[in-house]
């Protein structure tokens with residue numbers, strides 16, 4: 001009855017079942033996986049957000065495959081504040097970064113074509129690829145006083161069916177940014193092998209240090225699709241507004257935009273009220289980002305304080321984003337460890353294997369969890385390890 005691409009194993013895993021039991025039992029939960037910014041106690045400019053949704057122009061339908069020009073101009077202003085000049089015509093608005101990925105996968109890949117994805121990284125890619133009939137091939141990130149792309153393995157992973165390389169900048173959950181030299185190598189590789197670069201920059205604004213960070217938006221060195229949206233940068237995932245920016249060698253980019261426009265025109269996904277409110281939503285990002293970064297810094301400092309008085313666990317370097325990776329003894333699987341923390345300590349953490357870490361011995365913690373909950377959760381985890 002159903003397409004093979006939907007033959008997913010939908011049975012819950014042991015951890016999700018343990019979590020469901022925990023919740024059903026009504027027990028207290030120290031949730032160190034929290035990633036929904038609207039549930040983490042941040043103060044939003046609620047008046048401005050709600051007022052923006054009442055724009056009178058929302059009573060008119062003005063279909064535009066790339067999205068309303070006023071919203072695209074707001075996106076160009078976001079980039080010009082970062083020092084990148086992005087023409088509004090190179091932007092296609094979508095309802096989420098996930099939708100932007102699916103448009104780009106459709107643009108680049110025939111069924112069975114391959115895309116390279118980083119490991120460890122964000123676990124959504126598997127489903128996105130299945131739905132678009134794309135095969136994902138992992139390229140490793142290696143940790144040696146900070147994360148970096150293993151270019152040797154990346155090159156070995158390329159086959160005649162490889163259509164592009166996905167980068168997450170900064171990556172979730174490793175929190176590392178792509179460096180200038182890595183960008184130059186990626187450009188060289190992709191341009192030489194007729195592959196595209198697909199850059200997910202939803203966490204771009206959440207850098208912890210002062211170093212200037214590379215953005216792929218407007219990257220001229222290879223055909224590039226840079227994606228971001230309001231979910232993270234403005235803390236408004238419920239508004240469903242994101243975008244993809246095409247750049248690269250002139251003729252390739254022109255053809256890509258022409259085709260992308262047809263894909264977008266087929267759906268015309270973003271709704272008028274949210275598009276008309278996008279400039280206001282983006283303007284309120286500064287207050288949100290300030291609170292979020294302060295939270296991330298305080299939680300990271302608390303984690304370091306608690307790690308400093310024991311010798312069993314350590315954390316990996318974090319350059320940005322909302323997560324910390326903690327190295328734990330690999331005597332048991334990460335999943336068993338996470339289940340034990342949940343059942344005995346009432347603490348929920350993500351095991352590393354959820355993000356495709358190559359070995360056992362890693363836990364992923366959300367740095368946007370509320371501070372008291374975070375501190376108590378860490379205390380319980382470290383005393384139980």
Ligand SMILES: Cc1ncc(COP(=O)(O)O)c(C=O)c1O
Nearest residue numbers: 096097098122172202229231242
């Ligand atoms: C790296 C990364 N990309 C994309 C997304 C999803 O963004 P959107 O809500 O715009 O689909 C997430 C959500 O957690 C993410 O971590």
